[in-house]
Amino acid sequence: MMENLGREMVRRCTGLPLAIIVLGGLLATKKTVREWDMVRQNINSHLRRGRGCELLGVSEVLALSYRELPYRLKPCFLHLGHFPEDYEIPTKKLIRIWVAEGFVSCEHCEGVEEESMEDMAQAYLDELVERCMVEVVNRGSTGRIRTCRMHDLMRDLCLTKAKQENFLEILNQLDPSGRPVDSPSLSMMRVARSIGRLRRLAVISDGNLSRFIPSGYRRNSHMRSLLYFHEKPCHVEKWGLLKSVFKNFTLLRVLDLEGIQGNEGRMPKEIEKLIHLRFLSLRDTDIEELPSTIGNLRYLQTLDLLTWNSTVQIPNVIWKMQGLRHLYLPESCGDDSERWQLANLTNLQTIVNFPWEKCDIREIVRLKNLRKLVIDDPKFATIFNSSDVTLDLLHSLSFVSNEGSTVVRVITGCPHLYKLRIEGQIEKLPECHQFSLNLAKLNLQGSELMEDPMTTLEKLPNLRILRLQMNSYLGKEMTCSNKGFPQLKSLYLYDLPNLEEWKLERGAMVNLCHLEISNCTYLKMVPDGLMFITSLQELVIRSMLKAFRNRLENGGEDHCKIKRVSSVVFWYCDY
Template sequence: MDFVDVVDVVSAALRQLKTEPYGESYISRKAMIKVEASIEDLVRIKNFLVYDHDELKEMLEKLVALVFKIEDFAETQFLRRMHVRSVGFGGRYIFILRQMSNLKAKVDFRSDMRKIELEVDGVIKESGVIKERHPREQSDVVGFEEDKRQLVGWLTKSNSSPDLGFLLISGQTGSGKTTFATEIYKSPELKRHFKFRAWVSASEDPVSNLRSILQQLDGDSTVYMKSNEAELKEKICEILQKKRCLLVVDNNVTNPYELFEIIPDSALSDEGNGSRVIMTIFRYTFLIEYFMLEYRSSLHYELKPLKEEDAWHLFLKKVRFPDNVKSNQSSDLDYNKLKSKIIAISRGIPSAIVVLGRFLSTKKSYKECLEVLDRNPIEGNEDSVSKMLALMNSDLTSRSRPCLLYFGLFPKGFEIPVRRLLRLWLAEGLIENDDPNPEDNPAWVKLQIRGMIEIAKRRKDGSPKTCRLMPGILHDICLSKAQDIFGLFHIRPTTPVHESSDHASPSPKFGVRRVAEHGGIKHNSYEDSHMQHLRSYLSTCNTQKKDTPALEVGEFLSEVIGHRGFGMLKVLDLERVYKPELPHNLGHLYQLRYLGLRWTYLDKLPHSVSELLYLQTLDVKHTNISSPPNSIWKMQHLRHLCLNETRLDKPVGKHGISLPELQTLWGIFVDKKIPVKHGLDRSTNLTKLGLTSHEDSVEELYGWIIKLKDLKFLRLTSKNYYGQASKLELNSLSCLDNLTNLYLHGKLPKLDERYFPLRLESLTLSVSNLKKDPMPILAQLPYLSNLRLLADSYTGKEMVCPNDGFESLRSLKLWMLKELEKWTVEEGAMPILEELEIRCCHKLKELPDKLDLAYIDKIILTNMEKDFEADVRAKINRMKNSSKILKPQELPVRCHCQDDVKQVSIHFLIY
């Protein structure tokens, strides 16, 4: 148990308790003051403590247990009062009897608190005689290009090779097995050679593995949901015998026999279909020997540490020093010292090099890097990666460290929607502000700068959509610490609660406080004593049984609410659980903060949802809920409301209740039946708004929108009563000073130079029917980096990007501008454009001559005329032969799908 993590998690818990109504009792307040004082003393003397001392570890565990006891005590008292108010006189009589039996619990609580207080005091006194001592100090494919080329050739039989069916990639922790396998899997040669490909991250559940393989090879995610293991194996065997497939099994397979006994030798032979299997494994000799004996067509490839020059090259790619540092001869000595130190510490292990590079990425010189490493010496041994991760962890702020540990709740490599992550952090009390722009969140920024999280996918406007933890080894550390500190009880899909495993404990230290299900809820999987203090339930299940509602959810929640009549849940995240059955007394989860029902296809909400007065997030997007209860207006703490283009009933009474804390309102439908006045117009703190309206409501709507001074994201769609795009007669939006992201779908009035706010960064126009060229106006927006002109947004024949315009534009998309014939780019316009996409502009003849292609990384053409394609090819070829070119570039002639390509390339999407 790490001292710094304990302090930060305990401090986060106390911060939340102090801001909630729970801490109002005298006992709770006194306990919190004592714990805070103890933490301050421990922080003050931490440099005198011995980190690996068993007594210190035991004391830290007791400190965490005490904080959880304070939390349990304070919340239980509060929830009892909430419950009494809702049950009437009879319930109050029962409550009095229970309170009498609760006196012993109060006495025990005081006694436990006093014991911990005395232990902390003892450690502090002892530290006064201890001599001062310092605390213990704590991917890219580089160097394997030739090996990759040779293995790809062997897998595709494009060069002379052994009879290769199985390819086993092994290596020590952090050696880059997954990264190397990914590079092979993504290679264009394999994409062409294997029409059917599947990638599975192996788990302990063979049925999940088999189902995942079938979904990728056969394309239907629902057909096999009810199939048993034998039926799944039979189907996979049938596919492998009929089709040429490439199968990659990642995640350090340790017991693959069950998974691969289904693969017939004939499917892997060249006389058959020539399918291939790639596996990443740890350095287990018996596995290698097994495959070499069992399958004669096996090849074992062991990833060795990088050579010195390759290791240094990878480090420089990650740290990215300024050019003036690289050219400064006075820093040559520091350069050589740093190079030697990095090579010695990393020992050529790619993961260690990446961690070091990211950790030092904010440093401006070689000397700064050396100073940091000298202050925190790391020996180059087997545990160097873990120590470097600990070093990165120690560099985080006290508020961002618990946010990092929270990633342990999700499976390794799991892509987490950013909006989901930020709102979960908010509900858990880890952050106070969950701005819709993650770049404004200090914890997010800190973790991203340190390279601990990466953006997995981006939205069409360039904003982050999903993220994941990086590098892979970091997940194991977060999971281990989260289990120790958070009281996380991690359930595997097929592991009963009484069985021990790496991720489940039969007797959690602090009770079950957070459950993360990576499969379905199992009936009677939990002991009632473990569930009494459950705070969070998350589902990360990606498969849906679309014909079987999840009835177990109702049973599970009924157990959580239990005989006390209420539950302590703050987070109920059922995203992608098909039609979960919610109990009628859901409202007895009085302190629920987060109710995530996105992609559940739920038909209705229980009426008792009106009792969730402390709810912060209600997400029913992609459900069948057409009319949320009117009681939503009572939720005074609601910050994020995501609907599915549904009507929200007007509050009762002319002076109805407003939603003062509301920041996100998405998916609402507005017409004359649901007017803005005396309802929506009272929510004036919105930062993100997405709605659909009828044209007869636009005027009233505009009067409300221009009052939203904090608005950053705005998406407006105008439809008539037939569902067709209609007039969006909005006057100038320039008064919205904070608006950075705008999407307008509907017929716009004539634009003028002051129509759009100056801070706009992303703009999408669709069906705008603009007859006058909008480019001269848009070119003046100084921060505009992403522009999308979609179908019929502009109906003119000629478009001109003026001199020196679009100075910040990085992405431009022109879709279905049916009348556009000529596009002109004047001198100096769009100087840093990186991505250009043109789709279905059939009358457009050529690319502008003055469009600077030197910086463009990607050109995507979809359904364009052959003459236009030829013109693009010619211009790129001329650019390649000119002195202006900045880097070698290739031009793939034809691709059948849209991939991320770093070089300039043309993509032809075939429909």
């Protein structure tokens, strides 16, 4: 019965691939014959209201897919219209904006142990992907979606529905050919449509911002979200022009200024007026100093200060932002000697560049919800001196090691890591059983290991990405055994100065897709076992001797080992 219903509906798609894909995504959410029949009836009803013919076009299927969306997913779908056409959307940022907008609330997470609003937002995105309304571009080492985008026709539907529901508006300073739009009539139409009722605005800039908001939009005092996009470097005359934004849009919850450059890199003190702000991104801007009034943003959830400047003068007010969940700090937070306290920020899930020069590192232990931590204090391991100290929710860790014993203490104190980056000397690699079973991504830099790390690392059951970089191994031989690295997808061997021979037994790395070898100039050849890895799709050889390259090229002695690889790229291999 379901097969017959499916065939009837597919027949009406007239072979249009997108229509069939989206219809399939919709039907995948329906589990019973009755639900499938309801979709069929909705299609018939849609056709009767439409063109009067018996066949579906793409637009009808897309409209039906939106109509069938659960209420909780509709604002998330409409929000995707903010992003320019063909734009690769970073999902981590997207999810945090959804949470800031209030599309996901704590009520949705009740009854699910350790599930956060970000987890629920991720589930919403996954469901939109399953319904074929969003396309996955890249996935990370743990399988989570890293970037996504919308098909052009799906985006057209999204924008149509968003305008109908007064959900958002796009101020596009570029026409389709890439030239700036300068049409007074078009501008006046937009302003007339927008005055007084605009809630969300995305500005697609041509690279020059004479002002942050055109004067005609300033009457929209209820605006909740303001995002900027630009393909080329974007400049504003001075950051002081933000004062008008802060004064006119006091209900803003989301302000994304990523990538904007301006003179006089001081944030205006009037930012204190944005007391409802949940998301603020100054990433890749040239802001040099924040005012003490930023401490008034007590509901802020995400604060991204990874600016172009390695140093940003940040006053001692971060502790006031008790709603903070994600904190990205510059390498240095300024020369103020006043000590910070962050232990009261119990909602923190992310800290990048923990300010150990201003803060007692023992405060980390009190941050029980921490999931990601980047810290370059060599004394970090001392917080695990007591065996009862663990960071149970920590999934991603980057730290500096200067003693081999500290590494064991750290990784046993973080038992559920998925991602681990260690910079600095390691006397001896921990045993396999001491690593988290969940570990999917490992990056070792400057470890100066003398023993072959592969004998231990190949036993990690879920390792998918491995990077050995910058003298991480100083030995001459490296061996990967049969059945070793069962899940490894990507391997990067960079700057291993003494490596002469790499042995790869048949049956090792059976799922390897991507291999890069760079500046391992003593390595004579790729291993023979490479020819048995049928999954290998990409091979990148960089900064290797010309003789190494000649062996791999067509007609070379080792070409038979890589002839199945679809993409082989050589960079700077001419010496």
